[in-house]
Amino acid sequence: MDSMDTFYVRLTPKRAKRWSGWLQTVRDGLLQQGCRATMALNHNIRCMYRGPNGTRCAAGQLIPDDLYSPDMENKPFAEILMLHSALRRELGMQDTTDAYFLDFLQNRLHDMVEDLGAEPETYRAYVRHLSRAVAAIYGLRAFEAE
Numbered sequence: 001m002d003s004m005d006t007f008y009v010r011l012t013p014k015r016a017k018r019w020s021g022w023l024q025t026v027r028d029g030l031l032q033q034g035c036r037a038t039m040a041l042n043h044n045i046r047c048m049y050r051g052p053n054g055t056r057c058a059a060g061q062l063i064p065d066d067l068y069s070p071d072m073e074n075k076p077f078a079e080i081l082m083l084h085s086a087l088r089r090e091l092g093m094q095d096t097t098d099a100y101f102l103d104f105l106q107n108r109l110h111d112m113v114e115d116l117g118a119e120p121e122t123y124r125a126y127v128r129h130l131s132r133a134v135a136a137i138y139g140l141r142a143f144e145a146e
Contacts, residue, residue: 009097018092019101020141022062026109027131029061033077034120047110048073048092049080058110059102064090077106101138108134 011019037051037060049060049072056063059077067087072080081088081099093099107128135141 001084009101009138015094015098016138016140018094018098019138020135022091022102022105023131023134023140026058026061026105027127029056030058030109030127031124034124037059046074057106059106062091062102080104103136111122 009015033055035055035095037048037055037057038045039048039051040046047057048055049057049063050068050070051060060068063072063080064087067084067090072084078099080112081093081102091102093096093102109127
């Protein structure tokens with residue numbers, strides 16, 4: 001499955017609550033920092049789970065500090081989830097459907113904003129838009145107007 005493709009699943013109330021919580025955590029963290037978590041390396045911009053000045057990518061917002069390790073960098077989030085059972089437990093993951101959603105969330109709320117400029121308000125507007133789109137796709141709790 002291409003992680004950018006929408007997948008459809010019947011949401012139980014528990015799964016909907018879990019997914020809404022993850023989306024809210026990612027959205028709030030990205031809005032607060034107002035920029036991507038990146039570092040310049042050999043004339044390339046590298047995305048990071050933990051970037052400079054305390055920034056985090058979308059998936060990085062979900063990784064607690066006590067479970068983060070620098071060896072996670074440069075690995076796909078799906079691989080990190082597969083290798084770190086403590087993170088899966090911390091997130092309350094139940095099955096591979098949860099993993100697909102988290103990968104989808106990382107792609108939608110992080111990878112899709114790569115081409116944006118560095119203006120914080122442009123970044124925040126796009127994060128708000130994409131958060132509402134993800135919520136609408138899966139019938140998750142809508143966000144209040146800001």
